[in-house]
Amino acid sequence: MSSSVSYHPSRDLLRLLTAGSVDDGKSTLIGRLLHDSGALPEDELAAVYKASRERGHEFDPSLVTDGLRAEREQGITIDVAYRYFATAKRKFIIADTPGHEQYTRNMVTGASTADLAVLLIDARKGVLTQTRRHLYTAWMLGIRNIVLALNKMDLVNFDQEVFERVKSSFLDYAGPLRFRDLQFVPMSALEGDNVTRTSERTPWYGGMPLLNILETVPTREEQAAGNLRFPVQLVIRPSQDVRVYAGQVASGTIVPGMEVMALPSRQRTRVERVFLHTAELQEAYSPMSVAVSLRDHIDLGRGDMLCDTLTEPPESHSFRAKLFWMSPAPAALHGAYLLKHATQTVCMNISHLHHKLDINTLQELPAASLSLNEIGEVTVQTHKPIFCDPYHVNKITGSFIVVDPIQNSTVAVGIITGEERPAANHGHPSLAESVSSAASHKGLTVWMTGLSGAGKTTICQAVYTEMLARGIRVEMLDGDTVRQNFSRNLGFSKEDRTENVRRIGYVAGLLTRNRVVTLVSAISPYRAARDEVRAQIGRFLEVYVNAPFQVCEQRDPKGLYRRARNGEIRGFTGLDDPYEPPLVPEIECRTDQESVKDSVDKVVTAILGAIE
Amino acid sequence: MSHRRLSHLDALESESIHILREVRAEFSRPAILYSIGKDSSVMLRLAQKAFYPGKIPFPLLHIDTTYKFREMIEFRDRLAADLGVNLIVHTNHEAIAAGANPFKLGTSKCCALLKTKALLDALAEQKIDAAIGGARRDEEKSRAKERIFSFRDSFGQWDPKNQRPELWNLYNGRIEKGQSVRVFPLSNWTELDVWEYIERERIPVVPLYFAKPREVIVRGDLVVLPEHNMPWQAGDHLETVTCRMRSLGCTYCSGAIRSQADTVPAIVEELKEFRRSERENRLIDHDQEGSMELKKREGYF
Ligand SMILES: Nc1nc2c(ncn2[C@@H]2O[C@H](COP(=O)(O)OP(=O)(O)O)[C@@H](O)[C@H]2O)c(=O)[nH]1
Numbered sequence: 001m002s003s004s005v006s007y008h009p010s011r012d013l014l015r016l017l018t019a020g021s022v023d024d025g026k027s028t029l030i031g032r033l034l035h036d037s038g039a040l041p042e043d044e045l046a047a048v049y050k051a052s053r054e055r056g057h058e059f060d061p062s063l064v065t066d067g068l069r070a071e072r073e074q075g076i077t078i079d080v081a082y083r084y085f086a087t088a089k090r091k092f093i094i095a096d097t098p099g100h101e102q103y104t105r106n107m108v109t110g111a112s113t114a115d116l117a118v119l120l121i122d123a124r125k126g127v128l129t130q131t132r133r134h135l136y137t138a139w140m141l142g143i144r145n146i147v148l149a150l151n152k153m154d155l156v157n158f159d160q161e162v163f164e165r166v167k168s169s170f171l172d173y174a175g176p177l178r179f180r181d182l183q184f185v186p187m188s189a190l191e192g193d194n195v196t197r198t199s200e201r202t203p204w205y206g207g208m209p210l211l212n213i214l215e216t217v218p219t220r221e222e223q224a225a226g227n228l229r230f231p232v233q234l235v236i237r238p239s240q241d242v243r244v245y246a247g248q249v250a251s252g253t254i255v256p257g258m259e260v261m262a263l264p265s266r267q268r269t270r271v272e273r274v275f276l277h278t279a280e281l282q283e284a285y286s287p288m289s290v291a292v293s294l295r296d297h298i299d300l301g302r303g304d305m306l307c308d309t310l311t312e313p314p315e316s317h318s319f320r321a322k323l324f325w326m327s328p329a330p331a332a333l334h335g336a337y338l339l340k341h342a343t344q345t346v347c348m349n350i351s352h353l354h355h356k357l358d359i360n361t362l363q364e365l366p367a368a369s370l371s372l373n374e375i376g377e378v379t380v381q382t383h384k385p386i387f388c389d390p391y392h393v394n395k396i397t398g399s400f401i402v403v404d405p406i407q408n409s410t411v412a413v414g415i416i417t418g419e420e421r422p423a424a425n426h427g428h429p430s431l432a433e434s435v436s437s438a439a440s441h442k443g444l445t446v447w448m449t450g451l452s453g454a455g456k457t458t459i460c461q462a463v464y465t466e467m468l469a470r471g472i473r474v475e476m477l478d479g480d481t482v483r484q485n486f487s488r489n490l491g492f493s494k495e496d497r498t499e500n501v502r503r504i505g506y507v508a509g510l511l512t513r514n515r516v517v518t519l520v521s522a523i524s525p526y527r528a529a530r531d532e533v534r535a536q537i538g539r540f541l542e543v544y545v546n547a548p549f550q551v552c553e554q555r556d557p558k559g560l561y562r563r564a565r566n567g568e569i570r571g572f573t574g575l576d577d578p579y580e581p582p583l584v585p586e587i588e589c590r591t592d593q594e595s596v597k598d599s600v601d602k603v604v605t606a607i608l609g610a611i612e
Numbered sequence: 613m614s615h616r617r618l619s620h621l622d623a624l625e626s627e628s629i630h631i632l633r634e635v636r637a638e639f640s641r642p643a644i645l646y647s648i649g650k651d652s653s654v655m656l657r658l659a660q661k662a663f664y665p666g667k668i669p670f671p672l673l674h675i676d677t678t679y680k681f682r683e684m685i686e687f688r689d690r691l692a693a694d695l696g697v698n699l700i701v702h703t704n705h706e707a708i709a710a711g712a713n714p715f716k717l718g719t720s721k722c723c724a725l726l727k728t729k730a731l732l733d734a735l736a737e738q739k740i741d742a743a744i745g746g747a748r749r750d751e752e753k754s755r756a757k758e759r760i761f762s763f764r765d766s767f768g769q770w771d772p773k774n775q776r777p778e779l780w781n782l783y784n785g786r787i788e789k790g791q792s793v794r795v796f797p798l799s800n801w802t803e804l805d806v807w808e809y810i811e812r813e814r815i816p817v818v819p820l821y822f823a824k825p826r827e828v829i830v831r832g833d834l835v836v837l838p839e840h841n842m843p844w845q846a847g848d849h850l851e852t853v854t855c856r857m858r859s860l861g862c863t864y865c866s867g868a869i870r871s872q873a874d875t876v877p878a879i880v881e882e883l884k885e886f887r888r889s890e891r892e893n894r895l896i897d898h899d900q901e902g903s904m905e906l907k908k909r910e911g912y913f
Pocket residue numbers: 020021022023024025026027028029062151152153154155187188189190191
């Protein structure tokens with residue numbers, strides 16, 4: 001391994017966002033954090049003490065962070081400000097964002113890169129409309145760790161009842177948003193209670209002070225999982241016949257020797273080297289900036305992308321997105337804009353505005369346009385395809401900015417939605433908190449068996465997305481993909497089918513042991529073969545994806561039944577080869593009777609229960 | 613599979629390299645504003661890494677006020693030759709000929725002529741559309757809100773109220789002819805990060821950063837190196853003091869600090885202990901409250 005990339009670092013980096021309504025005490029809290037963690041130099045400290053005295057206080061932590069002159073004059077924070085401090089465990093970057101509704105765009109900016117959000121609430125006022133807006137904004141931008149700082153507890157005598165009341169009213173609203181981790185901290189930023197030290201005035205509070213939470217919350221790791229997305233930033237050509245592709249890995253892992261597909265050309269080749277400067281790397285993952293060379297000369301330049309060959313690569317020139325409008329000039333439907341996505345810029349227009357969102361009530365309202373600080377669900381069309389994923393799967397390939405081609409200003413930001421929406425209130429609030437920390441979950445093999453066309457892949461992919469969205473380590477082994485890769489030499493005889501299942505089972509076992517939730521979808525028709533795998537892996541959940549033969553034949557999504565009937569395929573499961581259904585599957589999904597969502601929810605609930 | 617997490621230095625390095633590559637891709641005439649200091653040195657290493665096995669594809673632009681330390685100039689010339697990059701040195705000769713110095717004009721007027729004006733002239737003359745600087749957000753309060761791609765109008769001015777939103781790793785680099793951006797790839801680095809990186813990468817820096825006994829002018833709490841016929845003030849006296857520079861500027865306006873840190877690891881240790889801000893020994897920030905922000909609005913880097 002190279003000398004310059006440290007794989008077992010002593011300190012990592014946590015990016016966090018702070019938000020709150022004006023006067024909830026945000027500046028005070030940040031000042032307190034910087035002050036108590038020893039981040040402030042002596043001379044700055046002296047200046048703060050001096051300014052505090054001029055205002056008649058002994059020490060006012062809010063003066064630590066006052067920024068631009070214009071703001072000082074108006075006495076408010078108007079833009080995102082970044083602050084830095086470090087402890088022995090971590091370096092922290094705080095995006096300090098303003099609270100006013102008119103500055104929601106600044107909060108969106110700060111939230112885009114944050115791993116965690118600290119939302120302030122004034123204990124006397126409880127949950128306000130503003131709090132809801134902040135929470136939703138954080139959620140929309142993919143932050144799944146939230147700390148609720150109930151500030152000014154000194155003004156309510158550190159009363160536990162007040163704390164519990166605010167907490168439960170907050171949970172009412174936050175439940176359906178399914179946060180990975182919600183923590184509530186009773187606090188006095190002014191006096192330092194539960195900021196960096198446990199307060200003696202809240203003996204009823206069993207949790208950690210804020211700083212300890214920040215030091216121990218898991219940082220974003222899930223990008224290392226998932227499919228390879230490597231947007232090419234630059235082609236470096238030090239000489240005529242050397243080409244090196246420079247970029248930052250957006251997700252997945254790139255490894256020398258692996259097969260990759262270039263988009264949009266769809267040419268396949270293998271990775272030759274992965275390196276950075278003079279260091280050769282055995283692998284690179286998000287967010288590493290590296291250089292890559294390939295075995296063959298293929299058509300590849302800035303704006304293109306390298307993907308793995310395990311799944312169908314993403315490519316689209318029409319997709320649904322949530323747009324956050326940031327310009328005083330309202331959105332022009334069908335007007336021409338530029339869209340910057342990963343490393344490419346293309347022309348786009350908004351072809352349809354489905355609705356706008358009242359961010360305070362989460363109601364969807366009919367709309368003719370979008371104005372400053374409004375959020376709308378739109379369909380975007382681009383003049384050439386972009387290589388995108390839903391935002392909740394991949395923040396980098398799922399996000400874009402919209403640029404006005406005349407003014408050159410950034411007028412909006414967008415996130416590609418796919419299917420993710422907040423679940424309705426009657427949903428599964430228990431799911432929200434059942435996995436409190438991704439780092440600690442166990443591995444599991446989820447084995448989906450059933451006839452061709454029964455719906456295994458559909459359920460599998462939806463479950464995969466749900467897992468990713470919760471920050472759970474997950475991998476997918478799809479029968480078809482496996483057969484194109486490491487079972488390429490196998491046919492469909494009984495021996496070969498059994499061997500295929502054994503291979504899948506072996507890989508699934510390795511992954512499960514490494515605490516990955518492994519989703520297998522394979523016909524796997526023989527009971528004995530499945531039971532053998534079950535016995536070997538142990539942590540095993542069998543899902544019988546069940547639809548009657550006639551239904552599957554009628555669906556025939558890959559045209560296989562037709563070909564089997566015509567005699568083009570022999571030994572087809574259900575027709576001239578047996579399918580042996582599980583006798584006592586952990587879960588059965590009757591895909592002819594229930595909706596995909598029903599099936600997915602069943603599987604997800606069972607997984608969450610099994611990996612805790 | 614389990615420990616795929618980057619250290620903070622790797623994460624910062626990766627972000628900075630991504631930024632440098634974006635600049636290369638989206639602008640026609642970028643240049644690195646090379647100040648010779650430690651941040652500039654880190655910047656050059658990052659640029660080397662970003663474009664390897666190619667060369668650094670930008671020229672270096674150095675604004676020489678002629679009041680820089682001799683050791684700095686020597687270091688600059690050696691480094692440019694080693695890297696094989698094009699070094700452009702620009703000086704406001706007119707102002708120098710007219711006798712501009714901080715004692716005659718006061719520090720803010722002197723900076724305006726020898727730094728700000730010289731920089732703006734050089735950018736215009738070289739038609740530079742993206743000037744890459746080593747400034748960090750932790751250096752000074754007004755920088756905390758500066759973007760990584762900081763837009764400047766055709767007069768080189770910054771409008772803190774009208775900045776482009778900057779999300780994820782998507783930078784909007786579109787400008788009109790005559791406009792430019794300042795790019796700050798080290799925005800998220802702190803002084804300690806910079807020294808830790810210098811240590812890890814073994815990056816050469818100007819020897820003035822290392823403590824040794826030096827003959828200096830002692831002026832109250834300040835320790836000043838007597839170069840360029842530094843004018844004396846009442847109460848000044850010469851003394852041999854073990855000291856080093858914490859940040860490098862012009863001789864007249866940068867003081868040294870008393871320190872025993874004579875190696876990079878010693879400096880890292882010192883910083884972990886140390887609770888003084890880096891620019892404290894720079895006279896320019898203190899001449900007016902909020903003065904850095906005023907300079908920036910006028911186009912100072
Ligand atoms: N009693 C009390 N006052 C607080 C606390 N935190 C902040 N304040 C006060 O609330 C006011 C607003 O605080 P500030 O930090 O400027 O709020 P911001 O607008 O959210 O940045 C100031 O007068 C603070 O002193 C707290 O924990 N207890």
